[in-house]
Amino acid sequence: MGNKILVLDFGGQYNQLIARRVREEHVYAEVRGFDKITVDEIKREGYRGIIFTGGPNSVYAEGAPSFDKGVLSLGIPVLGICYGHQLMAHLAGGEVTGAGATSEYGRVKLKVRHSPILEGVPRESICFMSHTDYVKRVPEGFTVTADTDVCSCAAMANDEKKLYGVQFHPEVTHTEYGKTVLKNFIFKICACVPDWYMGSFCKKAVADLREKIGDGKVLLALSGGVDSSVCAALLAEAVGSNLTCVFVDHGMMRKDEGKQIREIFENRNVNFMAIDAGERFLSKLKGVTEPERKRKVIGEEFIRVFEEIGKKIGAVDYLAQGTIYPDVIESGLGASATIKSHHNVGGLPDFVDFKEIIEPLRLLFKDEVRQLGRELSLPEYLVERQPFPGPGLGIRVIGEITREKLDILREADAIFREEVERAALPQKASQYFAVMTDSKSVGVMGDDRTYGYTVALRSVTTDDFMTAEWTRLPFEVLERAGSRIPNEVKNVSRVVYDITSKPPATVEWE
Numbered sequence: 001m002g003n004k005i006l007v008l009d010f011g012g013q014y015n016q017l018i019a020r021r022v023r024e025e026h027v028y029a030e031v032r033g034f035d036k037i038t039v040d041e042i043k044r045e046g047y048r049g050i051i052f053t054g055g056p057n058s059v060y061a062e063g064a065p066s067f068d069k070g071v072l073s074l075g076i077p078v079l080g081i082c083y084g085h086q087l088m089a090h091l092a093g094g095e096v097t098g099a100g101a102t103s104e105y106g107r108v109k110l111k112v113r114h115s116p117i118l119e120g121v122p123r124e125s126i127c128f129m130s131h132t133d134y135v136k137r138v139p140e141g142f143t144v145t146a147d148t149d150v151c152s153c154a155a156m157a158n159d160e161k162k163l164y165g166v167q168f169h170p171e172v173t174h175t176e177y178g179k180t181v182l183k184n185f186i187f188k189i190c191a192c193v194p195d196w197y198m199g200s201f202c203k204k205a206v207a208d209l210r211e212k213i214g215d216g217k218v219l220l221a222l223s224g225g226v227d228s229s230v231c232a233a234l235l236a237e238a239v240g241s242n243l244t245c246v247f248v249d250h251g252m253m254r255k256d257e258g259k260q261i262r263e264i265f266e267n268r269n270v271n272f273m274a275i276d277a278g279e280r281f282l283s284k285l286k287g288v289t290e291p292e293r294k295r296k297v298i299g300e301e302f303i304r305v306f307e308e309i310g311k312k313i314g315a316v317d318y319l320a321q322g323t324i325y326p327d328v329i330e331s332g333l334g335a336s337a338t339i340k341s342h343h344n345v346g347g348l349p350d351f352v353d354f355k356e357i358i359e360p361l362r363l364l365f366k367d368e369v370r371q372l373g374r375e376l377s378l379p380e381y382l383v384e385r386q387p388f389p390g391p392g393l394g395i396r397v398i399g400e401i402t403r404e405k406l407d408i409l410r411e412a413d414a415i416f417r418e419e420v421e422r423a424a425l426p427q428k429a430s431q432y433f434a435v436m437t438d439s440k441s442v443g444v445m446g447d448d449r450t451y452g453y454t455v456a457l458r459s460v461t462t463d464d465f466m467t468a469e470w471t472r473l474p475f476e477v478l479e480r481a482g483s484r485i486p487n488e489v490k491n492v493s494r495v496v497y498d499i500t501s502k503p504p505a506t507v508e509w510e
């Protein structure tokens with residue numbers, strides 16, 4: 001109750017980003033789809049403020065997402081962003097139009113007048129715009145508080161009712177004073193107090209889990225990724241030896257990853273089982289070259305392994321999963337139609353006899369999960385681990401997966417990551433790895449002709465992994481990787497760097 005912000009999602013691409021930005025100010029924010037919550041529920045929940053997100057182009061379009069206008073009379077401050085700003089104008093009796101050349105996209109000069117929500121924003125600054133329609137006439141009781149060269153209402157305010165709209169996107173970093181606007185809203189207008197810290201979340205989560213689980217038995221499938229590892233550490237803290245962690249090493253982990261997971265969890269006060277199933281997976285993958293088929297084979301084999309373990313362990317009270325907030329939003333709580341196509345390991349619950357699923361991280365964004373991991377003293381290399389697909393290196397080996405190819409890839413990948421990590425990069429590299437292509441080519445070493453594999457290097461820069469740019473890595477980094485890999489890894493004669501962005505390419509090669 002209280003001290004939390006509702007992000008009412010109208011399907012904009014930045015919905016999660018808005019909630020993250022609020023939480024970065026240590027105020028809890030949750031995302032709910034416009035069709036998943038009612039005005040009465042909003043009242044009952046006791047939010048201190050509401051943010052309407054962006055969304056589709058026009059509030060007048062057939063089927064355009066809308067909301068009960070009673071939300072504007074609850075006495076709870078509202079900030080409308082982009083489509084949310086237009087919707088607020090529309091609901092309150094103003095006029096929105098798409099006529100005329102007011103379309104703006106990208107960085108735009110914003111000119112502001114005095115308004116509590118714009119306090120601290122200079123008279124002129126840069127904001128990020130992405131809109132076609134605009135508010136032509138503000139509703140009664142509102143005043144225009146900012147404009148741009150082409151948009152006569154870049155912000156509006158009704159101070160008495162604490163209703164504010166901004167046509168620009170304060171949540172994206174291109175908006176120079178976006179953070180100021182959000183902070184004004186959260187603290188000055190909504191009077192929130194900062195109390196969302198991972199340290200206190202951790203203490204409370206441990207206490208709640210203890211109370212819930214009591215002497216019950218919990219089973220967790222540990223993949224070695226950040227989420228399941230943090231989930232394991234949290235549960236270990238809460239229920240210690242009542243937790244059994246099962247780590248299935250499918251033989252397609254990166255260099256030393258399996259060893260590191262074992263080291264971390266064998267030393268915690270939990271029942272830790274590591275299953276070395278590399279051979280099993282490889283034999284199932286023999287002759288399989290089609291990427292989707294590989295994913296299926298790996299997924300199915302995972303389930304088989306767990307089925308067997310489940311039988312051995314017998315009934316448990318709880319099955320724990322490292323589900324995090326974006327998964328929760330994407331599986332239907334939010335409004336945007338993001339269909340998640342990647343699943344780590346699906347289907348486990350069918351095979352394990354348990355009473356209930358617990359998901360202790362379901363309210364947390366990735367950066368918060370990492371922070372929680374630090375609170376739980378997990379090592380930095382694990383907490384900072386980049387995303388890694390469930391099927392592991394299996395999808396980074398093109399063509400048939402063989403032990404030889406996996407071994408080559410592991411070494412090449414480790415070298416590349418080492419080189420990227422020790423360089424000062426002009427641009428953030430969000431994910432970087434090596435790919436084992438299926439093509440061999442002629443090379444020369446000393447006096448000998450060689451015929452080895454081509455390793456591809458991939459590095460992308462992105463915030464959300466839905467789109468990504470190839471990272472402009474310094475030539476020195478590429479040079480060192482290009483020289484070390486064929487020298488240090490047997491059977492590699494060529495190294496190439498992938499310079500395609502997503503789209504049209506994807507991050508993974510598969």
Ligand code: XMP
Pocket residue numbers: 342343344387388389390391431465502505506507508509
């Ligand atoms: P793509 O290749 O679709 O990848 O552009 C986008 C991001 O998703 C990661 N990825 C996965 N993550 N399970 C996951 O948890 C998977 O099966 C999977 N496949 C791809 C990929 O590494 C990138 O970060």
